Amino acid sequence: MNKQRKLRKLPAGIGGMWKWPVCAAIIMTLLLYVPTPFAAYEPGIAISTKPLVQAVAPDSPGEGTFLLTTVKLTYANFWMAIRSAWDHNIELFMKKDLLKGKTAGEYQQRLSVVMLGSQTDALEAAYRKAGIPYKIAPYALVVSEAGPGGNAAGSRGLLTGDELIEVGGVAAGSMSELIESLDGLKPGQEIDASVVRNGKQVTVHIRPQQPADMAGSAADQAAAALGVKQLTELRHVVPDDSTRSVAIDAEGIGGPSAGLMFALQALDELTSGDLTGGYKVAGTGTIDPEGRVGAIGGVGHKVVAADRAGAELFLVPERNAAEAAGKAREIGSEIKVIPVATLDDGVLALKRT
CATH class of the missing domain: 3.30.230.10 (Ribosomal Protein S5; domain 2)
Structure with a gap:
C-alpha cells in the first residue's frame, strides 16, 4: 500500500501573519496605481x-x-481623489471633460x-x-485641432500637430498658400496632402470641400475644407x-x-x-x-x-x-x-x- 503523505500544519499564527501585509499591498495598489476617470x-x-x-x-x-x-x-489616482476632499490645492475634473474626445497626446x-x-x-x-517697426513672416501652417469640422470624412487623414507642406501637390506652408492650393478643387475630390508628423514627412489622403461654400473667416473656411477644427499659422516677427x-x-x-x-x-x-x-x-x-x-x-x-x-x-x-x-x-x-x-x-x- 502507498503510504498517505501527512500534511504538515503551519504553526499557529503563521497564516494570519501574511493576511494584513497582503491586504495592505492590495489597498496601496488600488489607491496609487489603478486608473481613475479623474484628472487633477x-x-x-x-x-x-x-x-x-x-x-x-x-x-x-x-x-x-x-x-x-x-x-x-x-x-x-484614487489617493489623490480622496485627498482632494481636504486639500484645496487639488482640483478634480473628469478626464472626458478635459480631453473632449481627444487622446492625451492630441x-x-x-x-x-x-x-x-x-x-x-x-x-x-x-x-x-x-x-519698433516689424514685419510678419509665416513659416508653418499647423493643425492645432483635428476632428470633425466642415467635412468630417476629411478628418481621417489629418491629426493635431500635423504641419502642412503640400496639398494637392501645391505648397501649403502658409494660410495664403493653402487657400490658393484649394482653389478650383471639386467638392469630394480626393487628393494627397504632405505633412510633417512627429518629425517625419508622411502623405495622407483627404477629400476637401470648397472653402467658398462656407461661412466664416478665410482661416475658418480653410480648416473646414480640410475637415479639421482649427489651423494655426505660425509666424516670425521680424523687426526692420x-x-x-x-x-x-x-x-x-x-x-x-x-x-x-x-x-x-x-x-x-x-x-x-x-x-x-x-x-x-x-x-x-x-x-x-x-x-x-x-x-x-x-x-x-x-x-x-x-x-x-x-x-x-x-x-x-x-x-x-x-x-x-x-x-x-x-x-x-x-x-x-x-x-x-x-x-x-x-x-x-x-x-x-
Whole structure:
C-alpha cells in the first residue's frame, strides 16, 4: 500500500501573519496605481522668463525678475481623489471633460501649437509697445485641432500637430498658400496632402470641400475644407532693424497663458531701464498682438505657485482678479494682486508700484 503523505500544519499564527501585509499591498495598489476617470490640477512652478526670451542686443539686467506661472496637470489616482476632499490645492475634473474626445497626446499637441502662436502674439505686442517697426513672416501652417469640422470624412487623414507642406501637390506652408492650393478643387475630390508628423514627412489622403461654400473667416473656411477644427499659422516677427530681434524658446511649456509675461520680458529687453522696478513679478494671462490681455484658467493654482516662489506682485487678467485675490487671502499670502486689461496697464502698474 502507498503510504498517505501527512500534511504538515503551519504553526499557529503563521497564516494570519501574511493576511494584513497582503491586504495592505492590495489597498496601496488600488489607491496609487489603478486608473481613475479623474484628472487633477495642482499648483505648478513659477519660471523666470529671462532665460526663455533671447535678444540680439539685450538690455542691461535689472534687479527684479519676471516669472510665468504654471499649473500641474496629472491623471489622478484614487489617493489623490480622496485627498482632494481636504486639500484645496487639488482640483478634480473628469478626464472626458478635459480631453473632449481627444487622446492625451492630441491634447498636449494642441497646447504646444497654441503656445507657439501665443509667443508670436507676445512678441508682436512688445514691438508695438516699443514702437519698433516689424514685419510678419509665416513659416508653418499647423493643425492645432483635428476632428470633425466642415467635412468630417476629411478628418481621417489629418491629426493635431500635423504641419502642412503640400496639398494637392501645391505648397501649403502658409494660410495664403493653402487657400490658393484649394482653389478650383471639386467638392469630394480626393487628393494627397504632405505633412510633417512627429518629425517625419508622411502623405495622407483627404477629400476637401470648397472653402467658398462656407461661412466664416478665410482661416475658418480653410480648416473646414480640410475637415479639421482649427489651423494655426505660425509666424516670425521680424523687426526692420535686425539688431532689435527677440526670440522666445519655451519648449515644454504648453498653452497660451504665459503671453502677458513673455510680452513684458520682451519689452524689457527692447527698452532701457528695469521694467520690473526691482520686484519679483509673477503673472499670467493671454495676450493678442494689440496688447489686450485675456482670461485664463487655474488662476488659484498659479497664485500658489507665485507665492511659493517668493513673488511680491502678481499680474492677472481683470476677469480673474477676484479669484486670484481670494486665493491669496485663503493661503495667507502677502502677494499684491494687480488686475490688468492690456499690456499698457501692466507697464503702468509696475511704474506706479
